[in-house]
Amino acid sequence: MPTESAFLLAGLLFIAAALGYVFAKFGDTDDEDVSAEKLNADYMKGLNYVLNEESDRAVEVFTRMAELDDEALETHFALGSLFRKRGEVDRAIRVHQNLIARPTLSRAQKAQAEAALAEDFLSAGLFDRAESMFLTLCDSPQFRLRALERLRRIYEVTRDWERAVEISREYDKLKAKNSGAGEPTAHVAHYYCEMAEEAWRQKDTRKAQAMLKQAESVKRPTVRTTLVRADFLDDAGEPGAAIPLYRQVIEAAPDLLVEVLPRLAASHRAAGTPDELNGYLHTLIERDEGSAAAIAMSVVRDQTIENPEALNALQRFLGNDPTLSRLVDVDRIERADEAERRSIIHEIRHALRDIVTVRPAYFCRECGYACLVMQWQCPGCHAWESIRPVVKINLVSGT
Numbered sequence: 001m002p003t004e005s006a007f008l009l010a011g012l013l014f015i016a017a018a019l020g021y022v023f024a025k026f027g028d029t030d031d032e033d034v035s036a037e038k039l040n041a042d043y044m045k046g047l048n049y050v051l052n053e054e055s056d057r058a059v060e061v062f063t064r065m066a067e068l069d070d071e072a073l074e075t076h077f078a079l080g081s082l083f084r085k086r087g088e089v090d091r092a093i094r095v096h097q098n099l100i101a102r103p104t105l106s107r108a109q110k111a112q113a114e115a116a117l118a119e120d121f122l123s124a125g126l127f128d129r130a131e132s133m134f135l136t137l138c139d140s141p142q143f144r145l146r147a148l149e150r151l152r153r154i155y156e157v158t159r160d161w162e163r164a165v166e167i168s169r170e171y172d173k174l175k176a177k178n179s180g181a182g183e184p185t186a187h188v189a190h191y192y193c194e195m196a197e198e199a200w201r202q203k204d205t206r207k208a209q210a211m212l213k214q215a216e217s218v219k220r221p222t223v224r225t226t227l228v229r230a231d232f233l234d235d236a237g238e239p240g241a242a243i244p245l246y247r248q249v250i251e252a253a254p255d256l257l258v259e260v261l262p263r264l265a266a267s268h269r270a271a272g273t274p275d276e277l278n279g280y281l282h283t284l285i286e287r288d289e290g291s292a293a294a295i296a297m298s299v300v301r302d303q304t305i306e307n308p309e310a311l312n313a314l315q316r317f318l319g320n321d322p323t324l325s326r327l328v329d330v331d332r333i334e335r336a337d338e339a340e341r342r343s344i345i346h347e348i349r350h351a352l353r354d355i356v357t358v359r360p361a362y363f364c365r366e367c368g369y370a371c372l373v374m375q376w377q378c379p380g381c382h383a384w385e386s387i388r389p390v391v392k393i394n395l396v397s398g399t
């Protein structure tokens with residue numbers, strides 16, 4: 001079965017071939033000889049190999065075609081894309097540089113070759129060279145959106161958040177213009193949060209507050225902004241002010257409960273109001289039984305949480321989990337007096353912590369990427385705010 005990326009590449013190659021025909025037919029070159037025949041049997045054979053993930057054979061076909069007809073641009077584009085996909089970026093770069101050097105290229109064909117070369121540089125991690133090419137491509141109406149998207153990616157990788165903000169705003173503007181409406185992406189808020197957190201770590205409080213204010217003022221806010229605000233308050237010795245903000249995050253994104261509860265509990269401890277937390281947890285569980293599992297998971301991860309309601313949630317979680325309920329004597333816990341019950345729960349959570357700390361605690365909702373620590377951008381698919389805590393205790397390795 002061809003994979004999604006094979007389909008994508010075949011689609012791109014097909015478009016490249018079609019563009020080759022259109023450029024030749026209607027472009028600024030006088031090359032009238034190029035026609036629909038360019039989409040010939042060999043080319044389709046090459047595409048077929050791409051779809052069947054037989055890249056060696058595809059390269060063989062396209063190389064032969066390129067040797068036979070040096071003028072067939074689409075064949076060279078196909079070869080270049082294939083080399084890049086196979087990780088042979090040096091070869092891809094050579095193919096695309098040779099294409100750009102051709103004096104007979106139309107403006108559109110040149111832009112297409114430059115876009116391909118910029119992709120090669122990006123794949124090779126040559127960010128400076130990719131950046132300068134994509135900046136030039138911003139002038140091409142055909143490639144502007146893609147160039148802005150790639151530049152945004154480059155500034156994310158290099159953590160140049162100020163430039164990322166600038167480019168992301170342009171990207172949103174163009175996207176909205178192209179589609180008639182469209183919401184801005186949440187990227188800008190994240191970039192400001194990154195700058196705020198960085199400044200806070202460096203004890204530059206004034207800059208951190210200024211960046212956070214910017215994050216709060218963007219059109220499309222993110223729960224992260226509220227969370228960062230709460231963290232700053234707690235860190236600055238104002239846990240009482242942080243508490244309502246942590247709750248706000250939980251209300252807006254209940255699937256972050258595992259992540260936020262330890263911070264909320266710490267703020268309540270620092271503010272001397274643990275009973276209030278108990279009442280809040282009770283309300284959460286009453287409203288949604290699913291919250292109990294997330295609270296139980298937090299209790300396992302953060303052994304300093306001692307609220308009775310949170311420990312009850314763990315006990316209930318043990319009874320409801322089909323695997324755990326067979327390992328743990330739930331009836332014994334229920335029959336035990338309060339002191340003994342607490343001691344058993346503590347033992348269990350200690351043992352469970354050893355299991356969960358060696359398993360990925362977070363996963364990406366978009367691509368399934370699993371990781372041990374919370375990240376706001378997925379390293380796998382680069383989506384923002386797609387990573388969520390795992391709310392299941394996996395006893396079997398690899399599940």
Ligand SMILES: [Zn+2]
Pocket residue numbers: 364365366367368369378379380381382383386
């Ligand atoms: Zn992902």
